Amino acid sequence: MQTFDLIVIGAGSGLNISSAAAEKGMKVAVVEKGPMGGTCLNRGCIPSKIIIHSADVAETIKKSKLFGINSKISSIDFKKITSRASNIVDKDAKEIEGAIIEDKNTTLFKTEAKFIAERTLKAGKETISGSKVIIAAGTRPSVPPIEGLDEVDFMTSDGALRLRKLPKVMTILGGGYIAAELAHFYGALGTKISIVQRGNLLIPNEDGEIAAKFTEIFRKKYNVLTGFNAQKVSKKNGKFILEAEGKKSKKRLVSDALLVAAGRIPNTDILDVKKGNVEINGNGFIKANECLETTAKNTWALGDIVGRFLFKHSANLEAEYVYNNAILNKKMKVDYNAMPHAVFSSPQIAGVGLREQDLEEKKIDYAKGIYHYIKSGMGLALQDNEGFVKIFADRKTRKILGCHILGADASTLIHEVIVAMKAGLTVDAISEAVHIHPALSEVVQRAARNIEW
Secondary structure, eight states: OEEEEEEEEOSSTHHHHHHHHHHTTOOEEEEOSSOTTHHHHHHSHHHHHHHHHHHHHHHHHHTGGGGTOOOOOOOOOHHHHHHHHHHHHHHHHHHHHHHHHHOTTEEEEOSOEEEEETTEEEETTEEEEEEEEEEOOOEEEOOOOOBTGGGSOOBOHHHHTSOSSOOSEEEEEOOSHHHHHHHHHHHHTTOEEEEEESSSSSSTTSOHHHHHHHHHHHHHHSEEEETOEEEEEEEETTEEEEEEEOSSOEEEEEESEEEEOOOEEETHHHHTGGGGTOOBOTTSOBOOOTTOBOSSTTEEEOGGGTOSOOOHHHHHHHHHHHIIIIISOOOOOOOOTTOEEEEOSSSOEEEEEOOHHHHHHTTOOEEEEEEEGGGSHHHHHHTOSSOEEEEEEETTTOBEEEEEEESTTHHHHTHHHHHHHHTTOBTHHHHSSOOOTTOTTHHHHHHHHTOOO
16 A cells, blocks of 8 residues: 555646645645546636637627628638637646656556545555545536436537537537536527526526526527426437426427536545545535535545535635645635636626625625616627626625626626625725726726615
């Protein structure tokens, strides 16, 4: 059995810790079956944003007539779009792997692993143990138990990012942010899209008003079936056949491709974490305290497998705390204040802090301000008729409680609010700051000024 000062399971944000520990002279093991870089680099945020940019360009061309430019898309080299993304991330993953292998203090176990005892794993044919263990093994696409689904060659987000041929018709199961982003990607490039969502709204985890408007916009673009449950899947003559049932009707959808985007599940079962004395909750995520310590001695967990926030930026934040707690022997509670997120669909969505439904549920005395893009100079220039910003503040302290944006560049505009919230500033810091006119950021300032106290 090989022994190490530190074992890091997962080569995503866990590498932030393994590389820093190795620099300190610790004997480190990295366990990762797949390509280095984790979900974000290989199957998530990086490749998806590369291909989505192509969709954004296509959508701009389609809308060019609004701005006095008559243009059209003559052809789409779909293979080039996805290959460009794949080539970029594959190159990065190989470079990361090369750096790990060259590090004299790090041993890479490029294999699947399972716990066999506390801080002890079976990694391929090897048995390894560590004085300290960090679990950063992420999640994988969830596949719902639908009749016939396991008998057809459906896609998850993993395969959807590497498809080489643009489908003419696609059915998407699920209505969360992955479904929204991929519907935009394929739909903007010409695929006819149907979305089957169990709930009444798409992106249901967003602020209710944002989700409602987003669903309304998507209905104009795609065949959106909310309140429908997929009952059965089959394939005939190369076509996928999905049977779905709603409260009042049934639908039969025929498509060239079937994408399952029904959420994600943690990889705790693959790791058999229970044998490592690591407890999980009812959804399979690792139980970790405020310092990200698990129920096993000298064992920490971070990232998606903990299930607090399934974002790369939150995993990186947690990695900083785990480094301090596990390697530097500190006892620091993770500060998740002002944790933002974004959905890179069309329109974009971004949010930070509490949603309006959260504020109402918690019975917080809040004030709200809303401003629509089209009422601003740049919003008018962009002809963004749907976009809006809504911001909440505490009536007594005037501290910002949350902000949610739907519209162009939402993922960028939200950062003004993130910084203000993290600094503990009042909403006046935004409303009173001089904003460049007519920059799009004025919509955030005007939403703050529109708060009805």
